[in-house]
Amino acid sequence: MIDKNKVKSFFDSLAGHWDDGMIIDDGIVGLIMENAGIKKGNKVLDVACGTGVLIPFYFGRGVTEITAIDLSPEMIRIAKDKFDGYNIEFICDDAVIHNFKNTYDNIVVYNAFPHFADPEKLIENLSSCLKPGGSLTIAHGMSREKINSHHGNIDSGLFVDLLPVDELSVIVGNYLHVTTAVSNEKMYQVVGKKQKNNKN
Numbered sequence: 001m002i003d004k005n006k007v008k009s010f011f012d013s014l015a016g017h018w019d020d021g022m023i024i025d026d027g028i029v030g031l032i033m034e035n036a037g038i039k040k041g042n043k044v045l046d047v048a049c050g051t052g053v054l055i056p057f058y059f060g061r062g063v064t065e066i067t068a069i070d071l072s073p074e075m076i077r078i079a080k081d082k083f084d085g086y087n088i089e090f091i092c093d094d095a096v097i098h099n100f101k102n103t104y105d106n107i108v109v110y111n112a113f114p115h116f117a118d119p120e121k122l123i124e125n126l127s128s129c130l131k132p133g134g135s136l137t138i139a140h141g142m143s144r145e146k147i148n149s150h151h152g153n154i155d156s157g158l159f160v161d162l163l164p165v166d167e168l169s170v171i172v173g174n175y176l177h178v179t180t181a182v183s184n185e186k187m188y189q190v191v192g193k194k195q196k197n198n199k200n
Contacts, residue, residue: 001117002115002116002117002158002159002160003117003158004071004094004117006158007071007115007117007158008071008072008073010158011050011070011071011072011074011075012072012073012074012075013074015050015051015072015074015075015077015078016074016078018050018051018075018078019051019053019078022053024053024141025141025186026057028141028186028187029054029057029141030057031187032108032110032137032139032141032187032189033057033058033061033108035137035179035180035182035189035191036106036108036135036137036139036180036191037105037106037135037191037193038058038061038063038105038106038108039061039062039063040061040062040063040064041062041063041064042061042062042063042064042105042106043063043064043065043066043067043102043103043104043105043106043131044058044063044065044066044067044104044105044106044107044108045066045067045068045069045100045104045106045107045108045126045129046058046066046067046068046069046108046110047069047095047107047108047109047112047122047126048069048070048071048095048109048110048111048112048115048116049068049069049070049075049076049079049090050070050072050075050079050111050112051075051078051079051082052068052078052079052082052083052088053110053111054108054110055068055079055082055083055086055088059086064087065087065089066086066087066088066089067088067089067090067091067100067102067104068088068089068090068091069090069091069092069093069095069098070091070092071092071093071094071095072092073092076090076091076092095109095116095122095125095126096116096117096118096121096122096125097121097125098125100125100129102129103129103130103131103134104129104130104131104134105130105131105133105134105135106134106135106137107126107129107130107134107135107136107137108137108139109122109126109136109137109138109139110137110139110140110141111139111140111141113138113140113162114147114148114159114160114161114162115158115159119160119163119171120171120174123136123138123171123172123174123175123192124175127175127176127192127194130176130194131194132194132195132196132197133193133194133195133196134193134194135176135179135191135192135193135194136172136176136191136192136193136194137189137190137191138168138172138189138190139187139188139189139190140162140187140188140189141186141187142186142187142188143183143184143185143186143187143188144162144164144165144183144188147162147188148161148162162188164183165181165182165183165188165190166181168181168190169181169190172190172192173192175192176192176193176194176195177192177193177194177195178190178191178192178193179191179192179193
């Protein structure tokens with residue numbers, strides 16, 4: 001069982017050195033964003049944004065508005081400092097229960113999904129604030145096996161195993177039309193699209 005307060009404290013404690021250990025494969029991130037349909041003029045919600053790792057990639061694709069949410073106050077503080085003066089709204093809250101006031105073309109949960117205590121409720125909440133035709137992406141820049149092995153080294157109250165891609169696709173498919181389901185040695189991604197007739 002995930003303890004939300006424990007997750008918040010854990011990531012607060014790591015925030016100061018988070019960027020030091022960050023290894024990003026630009027090609028994989030680019031493919032994730034391509035599969036997600038992130039393009040010029042879009043409005044993006046970055047869920048569990050951390051210190052803003054993906055923000056330069058969004059701007060690189062011509063995104064005009066970014067909202068970034070994270071449970072950790074320290075992660076948000078550092079992200080705000082890094083991107084001071086940019087058109088970004090930062091929110092410190094739990095994305096599972098946050099009442100988002102806007103709708104988005106793209107919502108991205110990157111390298112964070114196993115840390116949410118109620119993954120289906122997260123998907124339901126995020127799906128409700130997608131624009132018609134918009135997409136929700138749940139992705140990792142490494143294999144499912146590596147993710148689960150990596151998490152085996154930390155307290156069990158901080159994560160759950162990342163689901164097989166077909167199982168996550170079923171959950172996403174309860175709310176959205178699944179357009180991408182990839183799980184290989186380099187990446188993991190499920191993309192759900194909100195149909196323009198508001199049906200999944």
